[in-house]
Structures are given as C-alpha cells and as structure tokens.
Amino acid sequence: MSAQTGGGLATVTVYDSFLARKVAVEPQVPGQLSMYVCGPTVYNYFHIGNARPLVAFDVVARHLRARGYQVKFVRNITDVDDKIIQRAREVGEEPTAFAERWTAEYHRDYAALRCLPPDIEPRATQHIHEMHTQIEQLIARDMAYAVDGSVYFAVSHFAGYGELSKLPREELLEGARKELEPGKREPADFALWKATKPGEPAWDSPWGKGRPGWHIECSAMAEKYLGTTFDLHGGGIDLKFPHHENERAQAQGIHGCTSFAKYWIHNGFVGFRWVYGEKVLAQGSKISKSDERMRPLYQAFVARTCIERHGGEAVRLWLLTTHYRNPITFDIDVPPIGFALGNEPLDLDATACDGTDPTGSKSSGTLDESKLRLPGLEEAERRLEYAYLSMQRLADALAGQAPLTTADAGAVAPDADGWLERLYQALDDDFNTPVALAEWTAALAFVNRLLDGKLTPALAKDVRRRTLWRLQSDLLLAGKVLGICERSPAEYLAEHRVRRVTAKGLDQARIDELLTERAQARQQKDFTSSDLLRTALLDLGVEVMDTPQGMRWRVRD
Numbered sequence: 001m002s003a004q005t006g007g008g009l010a011t012v013t014v015y016d017s018f019l020a021r022k023v024a025v026e027p028q029v030p031g032q033l034s035m036y037v038c039g040p041t042v043y044n045y046f047h048i049g050n051a052r053p054l055v056a057f058d059v060v061a062r063h064l065r066a067r068g069y070q071v072k073f074v075r076n077i078t079d080v081d082d083k084i085i086q087r088a089r090e091v092g093e094e095p096t097a098f099a100e101r102w103t104a105e106y107h108r109d110y111a112a113l114r115c116l117p118p119d120i121e122p123r124a125t126q127h128i129h130e131m132h133t134q135i136e137q138l139i140a141r142d143m144a145y146a147v148d149g150s151v152y153f154a155v156s157h158f159a160g161y162g163e164l165s166k167l168p169r170e171e172l173l174e175g176a177r178k179e180l181e182p183g184k185r186e187p188a189d190f191a192l193w194k195a196t197k198p199g200e201p202a203w204d205s206p207w208g209k210g211r212p213g214w215h216i217e218c219s220a221m222a223e224k225y226l227g228t229t230f231d232l233h234g235g236g237i238d239l240k241f242p243h244h245e246n247e248r249a250q251a252q253g254i255h256g257c258t259s260f261a262k263y264w265i266h267n268g269f270v271g272f273r274w275v276y277g278e279k280v281l282a283q284g285s286k287i288s289k290s291d292e293r294m295r296p297l298y299q300a301f302v303a304r305t306c307i308e309r310h311g312g313e314a315v316r317l318w319l320l321t322t323h324y325r326n327p328i329t330f331d332i333d334v335p336p337i338g339f340a341l342g343n344e345p346l347d348l349d350a351t352a353c354d355g356t357d358p359t360g361s362k363s364s365g366t367l368d369e370s371k372l373r374l375p376g377l378e379e380a381e382r383r384l385e386y387a388y389l390s391m392q393r394l395a396d397a398l399a400g401q402a403p404l405t406t407a408d409a410g411a412v413a414p415d416a417d418g419w420l421e422r423l424y425q426a427l428d429d430d431f432n433t434p435v436a437l438a439e440w441t442a443a444l445a446f447v448n449r450l451l452d453g454k455l456t457p458a459l460a461k462d463v464r465r466r467t468l469w470r471l472q473s474d475l476l477l478a479g480k481v482l483g484i485c486e487r488s489p490a491e492y493l494a495e496h497r498v499r500r501v502t503a504k505g506l507d508q509a510r511i512d513e514l515l516t517e518r519a520q521a522r523q524q525k526d527f528t529s530s531d532l533l534r535t536a537l538l539d540l541g542v543e544v545m546d547t548p549q550g551m552r553w554r555v556r557d
C-alpha cells in the first residue's frame, strides 16, 4: 500500500523543479490541491509539442481527483501578445476577434485530446485591473519603475531572482536582452506594462494607455483565483526561464518569499526525427516554428493534422507512453523536400538557424501529406483499437448477465486483482504514466486470455463471473484516470473505422453492401455464400468477426 497522509489520502510525490528532487506533496489545506498551469497564446493551431503539457497536466488533475483530493485547476488563455497582434495584422483581422477565433480552435483540439476543461480558464484581457493592482504594489515596494508610459520590473531589487531557473547571471541577462525595450535601467529588467503603439489594442492605466507584459498576466490571475500561495505550478520546461522566473519574482516581490507556488512541475520537450524509410534526414530536440528550415515540415507537427489522421485519443496515448519529464521523439516519415539530403542526419540543434541548409540553398518545397506517415501515432492507434476491441469483448461477455450483488462476494483471478492499485501507485510516484500503462496493457491482455479460454486451469464459473465484472469496472476506472478508453467501444470503433476507410481509400458503400449480403446469407443459414462474402471482404481489407451480439468488422492493418 502507498503511504497515507493524515487525512487518509494517498501521498503523491512530484519532482519539484525548484528543489530539483522528488518531494511528497503537502497541500496547504489538507485534502485540497490548487494548481495553476500556463495556458496557450492563441494565434495559430498548436503543435504536438504544445499538446504535451495539456495532456500531462490533465492526467495530474485526473489522478489527484481519483485519489480523493479536491482539485482547483486554473489554466489561463493569453489573448493579448506581440504574436497575436502581428498575426492579426498580417491577416487583416481585429486582434480581439482574431484571438477569440483561435481560442475556439484551441478548445476543439484540446477536447479531441480527451482533456477535461480546467475549473477556471481566465483570459488575460479580462484581468487588466488585477494586473494594474500588482504593478502598483511592485512600484510601491521599489521593485518596479515607470518610464515613458511603460513599467519595468527591477530585477536587481529582487534578491531571489534566478533561484528557480538556477541559470548563471550571464544567461539570465541573455534571456532578457531578447526583450528590446527602450528606457530599461538594466538589460535583465522586463516589462510589466507596455506603452501603447499605433494600431495595437490598448487599455487605460495609471501610466497611460498600453497593454500588459506576458509575465504579469499569470501572477495576477493565479493570485485572483488561487490566492497569494498555492500548491502546484505547471508548464513546459521552456517556460521555466524567463516566464516562470519572472512570475515568481513579481509575486514574491509583492507578497514575500514564502508566497506563490509551493511546487513547480515542468514537462519535457517533444523532439522530432525526420525519417524516410531507413534513413534519418534531420532531427532536433524541440519543434520550433521559428526555424525556417522546419517550415515545409511544419504541417506534420500541427496537432490538428495528427488528430485528423489518427484521432486525438491516440495522440494522447502516444504522449503518455513516455514519462512527462523525459524527452519524447516524434517521428515523421516523408520523402526529402528542399534540404537534408546529406549522408549524415542534419542536427537542427547543432546547426545555425538562419533559414539555410549546409549546402547553402534556401529550404523549399511543400509537404506531400499523401506521402506522410507518423509511425508513433500509427502504433498508438493500433494499441487503442486493441484496447477498445478488448473492452467490447468484455462488454459482450457480460451482456445480459446480472451485475454482482453482495451475495456474489468472493475471490477473483489473481491477475485481475491488485493491478489497478499498482496503476494508481505508479501515478502517485510523480505521475509515472509508462508504468501505469504497462499495468493497463497487462490487464487487457488478461481479458483476452480469459475470453479465449486459454487459462489453465480454467476458472470456476463463479470466479470467472466475478473476475469479468471486476476487470470491467477496474478498466473503466483506469480509463477515467488516464483519459484513455473512456468512451463506449462502439462509438470509438465506429469513428476509428471511418478514419481507416478514408486513410486506405476503401469504398464504404461497397463494404456496406457486402456486409448486408453476408448478414442475409447467415440468416438463411447459407454458410457457403457467407464464407465467400467473408473472403470478398477480406480482399477489400475488411475483417469480419461473428459474435453472439452480431457481426462486427474492422479494417485490417
């Protein structure tokens, strides 16, 4: 059994990025957990790397709830920002409406990844007043200063600056130099409020018209909804510096060094490998839209592309196969375009990012989506189909059987006992989803062995019945915490078939016709015709399974 807190709840350990070690989470209020995660800046479809924190922190919230904690989960939407303004201008749209449109697209893909909505999803533009209050408090404490309508945080006035990211001083300054603003006293100072520029959205403020800096948004919204101190703060590792360092400086600059997040959780990057057959053409540790050489490939990394090709749930399963802190490599398999034709794979981390390839030619060409393959997601989709087929078999086996009552108490097969608790314990241990998924996969394999009649000795009838019911309820609980296999098998498998029929270019009308003919032949007990029709369907790539519940079919791999 796992360790228990005083409140009787399981102890959950997390790797705290601030302490750089695993610690047992001790919530501020026993039994309750407050969590803030940095949300998206909405100006485009998000990519597979951006999908990772969405899925990772969704599992964190689901698991803490499954363990009995009352979770308050806040994740913001940044709906005013340089990139939003620039992109809106490029497409000739008003920035507010533009951000609204991309928020809706974000919500669509987010839901497709089977992520549950956070409890509160505050938008930056609706919290300008709270940001003003914090900026005024920082100025009053001599942590910030106003210059020509802008306000900057004075990094040298906050003693704890750099404690979270632990970067050497030169790198701290280097990060801040990217923010080129006039009037800063020191290069590392960063903007809390930006004086208005022509054509930009602007709000009135004590320092004149302008808009907020990115970092103050999160400090203000976290305080409003979670108070000056809360339990978990999450986000991608790329946010640790400067964004989280700055959030922390702002909040602690106002409320003191014990305020703000008690624990910091950061997910690792999604790297990529561009392969063509056996050959690796290029690789990198981080998907970056700003690297021009990657632009022709970029469509392959867009989450919407992945979701449309393999379903959001398969994308989710693929992400969860690696522990959230470890790097994960997204493989794309597509013929060479533009560059990367050398003998050695092009390492996009090591080579200069100036939009040119080593041979000097500008990267060009467009991605041929008909030739694109995403091997990791293909494998995840196969695993998911197997899981849903297993759940369907289990439901079929239990159809028409009376559910268990107290009179049915008694042992179940050992393989059906204890695995769910081990799955929860894996998640208690810094949300170890690969170990949790291994337990889940073993349980599914056991379902199939049992239903195939392959157990020796066979289970006694009452043990078998209890075992089947237990497996079904525990698999549904596992599905609920992982966000995998939560749907009815019929619903998922129907959606999956449509995707497979489209991907393989099969003729759905012809399949339906043959299936109807075969159902009629079986009804008339014409088994010769039925067998011939089965072969005809197999030739099309369709596998038919006869079950007591009727005929089912799937598209073969």
Ligand SMILES: [Zn+2]
Pocket: 037, 038, 039, 218, 243, 247
């Ligand atoms: Zn943030």
